[in-house]
Amino acid sequence: MKGKLLPFEKLYGDLVNQSMQTRWMNKEQAEKYSLEEMAKWPAWRDKAAQMLERLQH
Numbered sequence: 001m002k003g004k005l006l007p008f009e010k011l012y013g014d015l016v017n018q019s020m021q022t023r024w025m026n027k028e029q030a031e032k033y034s035l036e037e038m039a040k041w042p043a044w045r046d047k048a049a050q051m052l053e054r055l056q057h
Helices: 008-022 027-038 045-056
Strands: none
């Protein structure tokens, strides 16, 4: 996958699963944490921020 971004959904799902396994989070916590982290990444900043905003309302 030289030079190509992974699809948002795949990256998000992988990060959620990794967070649950390594950080002892439940799914809800891992989803929120993953979106907060992805919101810091330039490629996913806008989409993650929108999803995080929906999660919090």
